[in-house]
Amino acid sequence: MALRHSGRALSKATSGLASSWSSWSTTLRWKPAQIQHQMRTMATVVPPVTQDKTSSKGPTAIVFMNMGGPSTTDEVQDFLSRLFADADLIPLGRLQNYLGPLIANRRTPKIQKQYAAIGGGSPIRKWSEYQAEEMCKILDKISPETAPHKPYVAFRYAHPYTEEMYERLLADGFGNGKGGRAVAFTQYPQYSCSTTGSSLNELWKWRQRLEGKSGPLDDGRDGTIQWSVIDRWPVHEGLVEAFAQNIEKKLEEYPKERRDKVVLLFSAHSLPMSVVNRGDPYPAEVGATVYAVMQRLGFSNPYRLCYQSQVGPQPWLGPQTSMSVEEYIAKGQKDLVLIPIAFTSDHIETLYELDEEVIGESGHKDTVKRVESLNGNPVFIKALADLAKSHLDSGITCSAQMSLRCPSCKSERCLESKKFFAGQQTLPGK
Known part of the structure; x- marks a missing residue:
């Protein structure tokens, strides 16, 4: 589920394509x-x-x-x-x-x-x-x-x-x-x-x-x-719990007085609108995962769903993750947490596109952060x-x-x- 701008966006986008498009109240935390x-x-x-x-x-x-x-x-x-x-x-x-x-x-x-x-x-x-x-x-x-x-x-x-x-x-x-x-x-x-x-x-x-x-x-x-x-x-309780625990852990890195104001930006692979309009169920199922995770978190924070890795000039499902981060920062919202919601492990879209391009070029690496991927969770x-x-x-x-x-x-x-x-x-x- 490791998809997708023009100009600079096109350059970013295929970096995403070069990857890939995986008792609940307690968890074992493994050391590196x-x-x-x-x-x-x-x-x-x-x-x-x-x-x-x-x-x-x-x-x-x-x-x-x-x-x-x-x-x-x-x-x-x-x-x-x-x-x-x-x-x-x-x-x-x-x-x-x-x-x-x-x-x-x-x-x-x-x-x-x-x-x-x-x-x-x-x-x-x-x-x-x-x-x-x-x-x-x-x-x-x-x-x-x-x-x-x-x-x-x-x-x-x-x-x-x-x-x-x-x-x-x-x-x-x-x-x-x-x-x-x-x-x-x-x-x-x-x-x-x-x-x-x-x-x-x-x-x-x-x-x-x-x-x-x-x-x-x-x-x-x-x-x-x-x-x-x-x-x-998309809404399996274990998947939802793993995402929720990782989000809670990342939110702890923000001062308590700002924590509940941090915007959660769920990021998923984009799709060409031609595929979406054909009737593909992906947008609905990604939305279902996001809603289930927020429900588990008690809707503790404001949130949005955005999409990454667009490629080519044709219309793709949006808004784009990079644009969303830029626009929120321009509006004064600098506390942002990115959540790769459609990926089950790290790959180029998390390690390079999100970490190096989106966060690295935001100018606010201290307040724009990414939730840990599921990996060996x-x-x-x-x-x-x-x-x-x-x-x-x-x-x-x-x-x-x-x-x-x-x-x-x-x-x-x-x-x-x-x-x-x-x-x-x-x-x-x-």
């Missing part, structure tokens, strides 16, 4: 050293899950889907090329195949410098793999009947690509006549056809290519992977596990919302993808 230790364990090789190693309804593959980001500056050009080639994300019409590579090539040197400024690459893969692995550890305990749970990450524009993930699934003993279940778990809490929809379309494409010809088993089942989808979760990771367990217990393949196309949708690929996931069989044991 502990988080670094945990992240180092991500390199540990997880033994393959095979179909002869099952519980009553397992094993279960849990696939985290996200936009992704280049892990090194050398990967930037390929990342941008794939990103601008995706008509679901950036519709460029009949000239997509020409304009996409052109824009990517021209943007690469500048975006490489931006990634170099935040450490040489995006941390989104490290955080995604960490979140997936930690969630599966919890899930093994709270849902033993569907264990073991094997974590996978599938990025749309960076390694590991969807096709790489699918090849790993097959190598680990899923599919290829052996059956098995897998959950496509979007890490965009709010659904958009440009983000979750694009990832699911890509997943469907590779499923058809790699498993479409699998033959039937003796029991009549075709032995392909049985998919279900967690396609949105244990409340958030527990929420992911609870979401997965509820989904596995439900026996449904996707939400009713996912099966409904946008009113003005003309995409045949979207139609076929939705039909596939909505039409998957009831999950094993249900």
Whole structure:
């Protein structure tokens, strides 16, 4: 859910696109050293899950889907090329195949410098793999009947690509006549056809290519992977709680007499208005998350929802985050807290676009601040596990919302993808 000005704004915008578009009253607070230790364990090789190693309804593959980001500056050009080639994300019409590579090539040197400024690459893969692995550890305990749970990450524009993930699934003993279940778990809490929809379309494409010809088993089942989808979760109580706690922690940095006057600026990826007017549910779902967080905070502060990372001359959903900060400061409101409400971890849009450009160029770094991203937040990771367990217990393949196309949708690929996931069989044991 890692989207988008002219002139200087256009320059800022694609920095956003070069990323990616994840008892509640108490929480464990990890120290940086502990988080670094945990992240180092991500390199540990997880033994393959095979179909002869099952519980009553397992094993279960849990696939985290996200936009992704280049892990090194050398990967930037390929990342941008794939990103601008995706008509679901950036519709460029009949000239997509020409304009996409052109824009990517021209943007690469500048975006490489931006990634170099935040450490040489995006941390989104490290955080995604960490979140997936930690969630599966919890899930093994709270849902033993569907264990073991094997974590996978599938990025749309960076390694590991969807096709790489699918090849790993097959190598680990899923599919290829052996059956098995897998959950496509979007890490965009709010659904958009440009983000979750694009990832699911890509997943469907590779499923058809790699498993479409699998033959039937003796029991009549075709032995392909049985998919279900967690396609949105904008108001899940754990997500809301994690955001609320991070906001409360940041507000404590302001003097008590000014604290309740701090303006909370929720910032989300923007969308082209052509996508919004087509009927995309994203604006409504982002608004739902913002309202739920403010409700949890008791509406303690004034707030607004704004959008970042616009690219190109066409109209995009606004107001823009950078403009909002500039305008509020011009009006004398200098106590501002930015909350990346549609992102589940740090990436270039938080570390560079918000921290370096919006806050760094505001002239008021002492009063304009950003809330910490969810990253390794244990409340958030527990929420992911609870979401997965509820989904596995439900026996449904996707939400009713996912099966409904946008009113003005003309995409045949979207139609076929939705039909596939909505039409998957009831999950094993249900």
